[in-house]
Amino acid sequence: MVASEQVFPDRRIGAVWEPVRARCYAAAGAYLDFTDELDAAEAAGTPIADGQARADALVRQLNDAARGVDDFYNAHRAGLAEAATVRASVPQLLTHVRAEAEQVLTAAASSGFTSYPSISAGVRRLNEALLTASSSDPGTSVAAAREAANTVQQATAELSNALAQAPSRATAAANAIASVTTRLAAVRNRAGALGPAYSALLREFSAASSADLTNNERESRRGMDAADEALVGARVAAADRDPETALDLTATAREYLAEAEQLVDAVTRRLELLREVRTDPEAQARTVRFRLRDAQMLAVDRGLVAEWGSVLDAQAERLDRITAGLTGRHPDYWAYVTELGTVAEFIAGVVERIRKQASEK
Known part of the structure; x- marks a missing residue:
């Protein structure tokens, strides 16, 4: 019962057991009271009024209490057994996850990637999880101990995954920098057509047809400059053997480039569309x-x-x-x-x- 309350408190098995337990205590109390009366009557040599009827009623009460215990156990046997098994396994679970965590922490320390943000953050999270687990007592709080063990297990898996990916980060960063550099050059080249396209819009069509595009050239240039700045930072990070930061900065550069591309293409596509509409x-x-x-x-x-x-x-x-x-x-x-x-x-x-x-x- 205690195991079920600790492991699965949401099942509220204690609340279900309480009326069964109360009937058992009531029947036991009635039995003790009746036997005391019998002993006193026997010592005094006097009969008990309605003795047989009261004895029969007491037997029914005892049988009803016993039947209630049997019904409760039959209905909740699987859940009680599961709770007992889980409760017994928590100490071993904590020992197991701690051992795995220590192995991964040792691997991280000797990996040569401790300066990577994903590794340093993963080590910090795992140490924090281990500290919480060490203060958990499965004997008094099974649910908290299980949660602490699960947290250690998850943090261990995250750090292990980061260690597995770390060796490929440098290559990934180099490829990303090369890709974004090429894309930036292409966007700058396409941006060269923006000014003439906007001038053509003003010459060939009403001002209202391009009023929403007035700031596109300036904003696209700002986006390309921001992308260039992020790309420079990525190159510096890669040179400092921090490929993860380099990857983050190339992702930022891509976002700026995507915005700049939309601004550039909006002008050239508007000119093409309006010319098509004018023709037909x-x-x-x-x-x-x-x-x-x-x-x-x-x-x-x-x-x-x-x-x-x-x-x-x-x-x-x-x-x-x-x-x-x-x-x-x-x-x-x-x-x-x-x-x-x-x-x-x-x-x-x-x-x-x-x-x-x-x-x-």
Whole structure:
């Protein structure tokens, strides 16, 4: 019982046992009281009133208490046995995980990689876990001792894994630095087209078509400079035999480069897109109209015209208004594309709801 309460407190086996135990104590108390009365009556030579009936009732009470113990044991036998086994195994578990931990700590100390952040952090975590485990007493707190053993085991595995990966870190860092260096050069080369592309946007299209791209050149340059700075730091760390820091810095450089690439590509792709739209403005609208017709046919096919027909018809009118808005010497082609995209997204949402509604019928 004690083992179950210590190992599996969430099962609350003590609360289940309490009424059974109370019946046993009550029956034992009644038995002792009755035997005292019998002894006193025998010594005095006087009979006990309703003696046989009281004896029969006491036997039933004792049998009921015994049956309660049997029922409790049969119902919880497996759990009690499991708890006892676990409780008995915790001291051996602590001894085992401590021995494994000491082996890994010894390997780390002699590895030549103690300066690596992953190794130094792993050693620190494992020593802290061992300190906690050493203060755990499985005799008084099995659950805490098991948790401490599990923490030691996990910290041991993490340090062991870091030691296994450490020899390949230098090569990985060198490869990462080379890869990011190449990528940075490529982004700088592509950035050379950003300025001319932005100038072309201003010349060929309305100012509104590129208003959101005004700061892209400056921000992309800032991102490339930040990537370059991180890359320099990575090279320094690699030279200082700290490949893990070098890898972290190359990852930072990649993040800056990804942002810079998006800023550069946003300008050049905007110019390409607007030129395509200017050449054939109806091409984008035709694509959206085609999706609209598909959605209308789906509504008919699923028998949901009453619910969605007018909604989709309204999108056809909306498309007419959008295409009619392309007027003047420099139409706002970007607003045109953006509005068409909004309609296309709305139609896609309607299609999804039609399919869901039809599946629920």
